[in-house]
Amino acid sequence: MTRPAWRSPATTPYAGRDISTLLRDRAQQFGDKPFLIWEPFDDGRRVWSYAAFDAAVTRLARGLQLRGVKAGEFVLIHLENCPEALLTWHACARLGAVAVTTNTRSSPGELAYFAEHSAPVAAITQPKYAALVREAATTAKFVLVADKDGDSTGDHGPAPEAADRLEALFDTNPEGLELVTPDPWRPLSVQYTSGTTSRPKGVLWTHANGLWGGEVSARHEGLTAHDVHYVHLPLFHTNAQVYSSLASLWTGATIVLAPRFSASRFWEVSVRNGCTWSSMIPFCVRALADQPIPKEHRYRWWAPAIAMPQVEPMFGLSTMGWWGMTETVTHGILTGLADRSPFRSIGRCAPEYEIAILHEDGTPCREGETGELLIKGVPGLSLFHSYLHNPEATAAAFDDQGYMITGDRVTLGEGGHLFFADRAKDMLKVGGENVAASEIEAVVAAVPGVAEVAVVGKPDPMLDEVPVAFIIAAAGVDQAGVETAVYAACKAALADFKQVREVRFLSEFPRATLEKVAKVELKRQLTEAT
Numbered sequence: 001m002t003r004p005a006w007r008s009p010a011t012t013p014y015a016g017r018d019i020s021t022l023l024r025d026r027a028q029q030f031g032d033k034p035f036l037i038w039e040p041f042d043d044g045r046r047v048w049s050y051a052a053f054d055a056a057v058t059r060l061a062r063g064l065q066l067r068g069v070k071a072g073e074f075v076l077i078h079l080e081n082c083p084e085a086l087l088t089w090h091a092c093a094r095l096g097a098v099a100v101t102t103n104t105r106s107s108p109g110e111l112a113y114f115a116e117h118s119a120p121v122a123a124i125t126q127p128k129y130a131a132l133v134r135e136a137a138t139t140a141k142f143v144l145v146a147d148k149d150g151d152s153t154g155d156h157g158p159a160p161e162a163a164d165r166l167e168a169l170f171d172t173n174p175e176g177l178e179l180v181t182p183d184p185w186r187p188l189s190v191q192y193t194s195g196t197t198s199r200p201k202g203v204l205w206t207h208a209n210g211l212w213g214g215e216v217s218a219r220h221e222g223l224t225a226h227d228v229h230y231v232h233l234p235l236f237h238t239n240a241q242v243y244s245s246l247a248s249l250w251t252g253a254t255i256v257l258a259p260r261f262s263a264s265r266f267w268e269v270s271v272r273n274g275c276t277w278s279s280m281i282p283f284c285v286r287a288l289a290d291q292p293i294p295k296e297h298r299y300r301w302w303a304p305a306i307a308m309p310q311v312e313p314m315f316g317l318s319t320m321g322w323w324g325m326t327e328t329v330t331h332g333i334l335t336g337l338a339d340r341s342p343f344r345s346i347g348r349c350a351p352e353y354e355i356a357i358l359h360e361d362g363t364p365c366r367e368g369e370t371g372e373l374l375i376k377g378v379p380g381l382s383l384f385h386s387y388l389h390n391p392e393a394t395a396a397a398f399d400d401q402g403y404m405i406t407g408d409r410v411t412l413g414e415g416g417h418l419f420f421a422d423r424a425k426d427m428l429k430v431g432g433e434n435v436a437a438s439e440i441e442a443v444v445a446a447v448p449g450v451a452e453v454a455v456v457g458k459p460d461p462m463l464d465e466v467p468v469a470f471i472i473a474a475a476g477v478d479q480a481g482v483e484t485a486v487y488a489a490c491k492a493a494l495a496d497f498k499q500v501r502e503v504r505f506l507s508e509f510p511r512a513t514l515e516k517v518a519k520v521e522l523k524r525q526l527t528e529a530t
Contacts, residue, residue: 012381014184018207019093021182022214022249027054030225030252037256038083039269042152046083050252053087056170060091062177063169068141069122071096071180072187076120076140077236078102078111078133081259082150084166085235086245088124089189093207096180099189100202101236103433104129105495110200112136114192117202118388124166126150127157144169151259184208185380190388191238193326193434200436202388203326206380213238213329214246216352216382220330221277221301221320222337225252228298230270230278232258233432238326243279243303253277263287267294279303281432283462285311285319306420307341321346323420325406327384327397328353332375333410333418345417346410353377356403357412370411370421374403426519428455430497431463437519440500443493444469447485449477454509454517458502458526466501470522472509479505 026035030050038046048056069075075092077099079085085101092099100118102111115123115137123137126146134143145160147167162168180186188207192200205213221243223229229248233240235257248255256273258265261284269275271294282304289311299317307321322334323346332355335347349355354376357365365371377383383404386394398404407425410418428435437455444453452472457465469486473479483503490499510521 012184012208014208014211016182017211018182018184018186019090019188019210019246020179022211023054023057023090023094026249026252027051033225033252034254035249036083036086037254037273039256039258039265039273040082040150040152041259041262041265044148044152048083053090055174056087057090057094058174058177059172060087060169061094062174063172064091064097064122065095065177066172067122067169069095069097072098073122074098074100074118074120074190076100076102076115076118076123076133076137078104078123078125078129079146079235080104080126080150081232081235081240081257082126082146082148083257084124084126084146085150086255086257088166089235089241093188093210094177094179096186098187098204101189101191101241103192103234103236103495105433105497107492107494108132108136109493110495113199114202115139118190127159128155130157130160130164182207184211187385191236191241191326200439201390201393204385204388205329206385208381209329209384210242210246212381213242214250216350217243217247217330218250220322220334220336220350221247221303223247223251223253223277227251227253227277227300228256228273228275229253230256230258230266230273230275232261232266232284233279233281234260237432238324238329239279239432242330243324261287263291267291267297270297270299274298276300277302281305282308282464283431286462289314305346307335307339307343307345307347309340310343323347323408323410323418325408327404327406328375328377329382329384332377342413342417344419345413346420347418348416349418352382354403357410357418365412367412367414370409372424373406373408373410374399375406376401376403428457428467429464430457430466433495433497435467435498437467440467440469440490440494440498443489444471444486444500447482447489449474449482449485452509454519454522455500456519456522456526458523463497467498468502468504468526469500470504470506470509472507473505 027050032049035050035053036048089099119139123140123143125133126149130145144166145164184207188205190202231244303320308319322331324331332353333347335341356374357371409421426437440455451474454470458468460466510518
């Protein structure tokens with residue numbers, strides 16, 4: 001498929017606008033109204049009004065500009081949830097630079113790949129990751145370090161040297177800031193997403209993508225300026241970055257930001273700030289069911305990705321199911337504000353997209369059948385622009401009708417309700433994180449004594465599923481020693497959520513063909529054993 005060229009700004013609803021103009025408009029409109037409330041695990045609660053946040057972004061953008069960052073250049077942002085994560089992302093947007101947000105749970109090798117692939121001119125991180133980022137980001141002219149880690153628990157790195165302090169840039173005189181002409185087709189950001197190979201792909205968004213994500217997410221969620229959105233999922237993912245943060249910015253709502261999800265603190269923070277909305281994963285709902293539920297909470301909606309009507313009376317709110325990918329920017333499927341959807345439904349096709357559910361032979365699925373999910377939108381607007389530095393993968397992501405091949409399979413239920421089935425691309429979903437089985441298999445296969453490996457997901461009551469490695473060991477090796485080596489190799493090479501939780505040895509694999517392992521059979525064995 002031939003990819004569309006960069007479009008004229010006149011062909012988008014966001015002509016003459018970008019993310020930076022959106023922030024400036026909201027700052028003028030809402031002024032002293034709280035935009036960001038930081039709720040850390042210590043006593044450092046802080047509040048930024050819309051005007052104060054906008055002013056801080058301008059000072060930081062000027063500081064980065066004085067350090068040599070130019071429009072079109074890449075800036076690596078390796079931060080846990082913290083105010084600096086939002087401020088630096090918006091500062092890059094104001095400069096016309098491209099923010100590369102990376103998962104802080106990445107292994108050193110993974111981070112080194114992200115940095116090598118995106119070639120950032122600068123990097124921004126926090127104390128406990130500073131040494132790791134300096135080693136990985138070899139193209140960066142400088143690395144700026146926040147004064148504190150976002151999470152007050154756990155290990156911390158040393159305070160940054162004076163020359164490396166990110167905080168010092170917030171004192172920059174903003175006069176002289178050179179702004180780019182607002183262009184919705186300008187590159188905005190990159191997120192790395194797991195693929196079917198050992199190398200994740202960099203998903204490139206435009207400013208039009210960001211504006212679309214904010215506007216459409218807000219519309220889908222029914223957000224207004226009166227809402228208070230509790231954000232506890234990672235800001236380096238699309239969910240918190242778009243569904244929560246940009247959607248709130250679009251409507252003039254307030255964001256309450258936590259370092260991470262904490263069941264024990266959830267209600268205290270929610271009641272104190274009058275939270276009305278939160279995006280989460282099913283794990284969060286299950287964890288909160290064990291906590292006392294305050295009658296005075298103000299929540300209208302939770303969005304745990306699947307409809308969960310059975311818990312709504314318990315919590316006194318409504319739940320929303322939805323489906324989306326980094327490539328779709330926002331929800332391509334959702335239950336809708338007026339729907340009463342069955343348990344585990346992800347909803348119906350969003351009105352802004354087209355979807356198809358197809359059998360392997362390309363024929364449409366009927367009610368009750370499961371098939372591959374494809375989605376159609378506008379690249380660079382309602383779909384991602386491209387995979388960074390990878391035109392082949394970009395072209396391969398679309399069929400000859402212009403539909404994006406998602407790699408997910410869904411079941412078409414009664415009344416058009418859709419239910420997530422599995423991942424055609426052999427992906428696992430571990431606590432909300434997408435994990436390519438092949439990425440884990442590549443690490444395990446390199447362990448001496450492993451003749452063959454297949455990784456599948458084992459159902460888990462809290463994380464949905466966790467990786468399990470089925471291994472055929474080489475003849476004569478000590479299986480206990482191989483198992484120990486597998487755990488060590490995964491710990492050294494993979495983020496913690498990608499590491500195998502269990503190793504099982506087989507004398508032979510069930511086969512779908514001579515070459516292909518029948519992973520469905522391996523999953524059945526795991527299910528029967530639980």
